[in-house]
Amino acid sequence: MNYEDEKVFCSIDPVVFALHEGKLHVLIYTRKKPKDHPEDEDYPFENYPALPGGLCRPTKDMKLEEATSRVLKEKTGAEVNYVEQLLSRGGFRDPRGWTISISYIALITHQELIEGAQWVPVDEVLKNYILAFDHNLILQDAIDRLTNKVNYSTLPMHLFEDAFTLPQLQKVYEIILNDKMDKSTFRKKIEETGMLEETGEMLKDGPYRPAKFYRCAQKNLVYFSKNMKGPKF
Amino acid sequence: MNYEDEKVFCSIDPVVFALHEGKLHVLIYTRKKPKDHPEDEDYPFENYPALPGGLCRPTKDMKLEEATSRVLKEKTGAEVNYVEQLLSRGGFRDPRGWTISISYIALITHQELIEGAQWVPVDEVLKNYILAFDHNLILQDAIDRLTNKVNYSTLPMHLFEDAFTLPQLQKVYEIILNDKMDKSTFRKKIEETGMLEETGEMLKDGPYRPAKFYRCAQKNLVYFSKNMKGPKF
């Protein structure tokens, strides 16, 4: 009994989000042949934009989580604030053969990235980019999950480096959901999560009342909605 | 550049639920060496209970979805009412090597199963079963996702073969959520989903008012809660 033919490559495909200049951005790579193998005949989607994926390396990575951390580290060079597995796809996604792709959502604070990577506004990618492989599908899944989860969780807090003001936070919710929210209602929902911890600092940036800085009281997400009996995954 | 060593096996691990005698049951297999290879030295977790998993076969399955359908068909021999991908795990889950497991939730109407499979009440498995591999972890994830989703969707409708009455449906919600619900409130939520379509039939099973039969007005899930702006999934 030999099933060796049934083995497949497994790629890790994170969709990395950051906030920049009032817009949600996503990390995009332009595919280039590896410099140490410039004559690679078999490199698909050369010069196409793509998600910052990487191969899962069972010979190096003890667990899937390690592979994910490694890929994120290699492709961003930065600290990732939040990671969540999205979904897996499988089939002849890659012209070189049958592959599994395990995708992730990652939230990060906007910053300079390593060579080849760039931040692109999400709506720009949706309108004008043809991504390599099935990455357009994965991106759409990621956006759906992100916008959905923002509706009922403290997720947007993880887009900030550390401290944030409530007006800043509300703007992030409004950007992602593409909808204005009432200040009073918004604050009630956020405050009842218990996630807010005053830093003591204030943000002074004009001739008007300064806003208090807060930080997350805990690492984990907190969910809204009294009307749900149990936790949401 | 040769990455062949990085290829892995990928297993499909569905958690199949059905309702039986007022309890939620899950499909469990007892692991036996394949009959055509009785002297297999390398067969792990022999005689352990396990989820009805199967290997993804890229040489046969064109896409991951096909592999999932095939495994479900092989292991249940029955019609599956609802399938949803759960999550993927990876690592040295199997003593034979590094593997990926892609797990699923499946809902099915209770019925006789093929040889080796059996229905076990979920609480019984949680209390007393040591499952093969990391299947206890997967089962717990599946139960979390199921109970959570029942809170805000029409998912339990897919446990019925075809038609159901509202009292029957409410009982299913109560069984899965392990909580009594108010009849009036329950009906309001269900009715506003627009999922109910009268069949015209009635269930007469005693000296009292018979209940109307309904069927699902559409195949897809519908979600509750006016307070969410977008869909959940």
Next chain:
DNA sequence: ACAATAGTGTCTTTAAGACATTATTCA
């Protein structure tokens, strides 16, 4: 004082929950 934004309070609207009432069936 004024302009601008932060933060709070009040009223309205809507959905959830508790509970009572009516409806239908068979014996």
Next chain:
DNA sequence: TGAATAATGTCTTAAAGACACTATTGT
């Protein structure tokens, strides 16, 4: 008619939403 359950209606409670009001800053 009575017992049992189906189905609906009413009132209460709690959260969401709209909007007005107060607070704090620099010039």
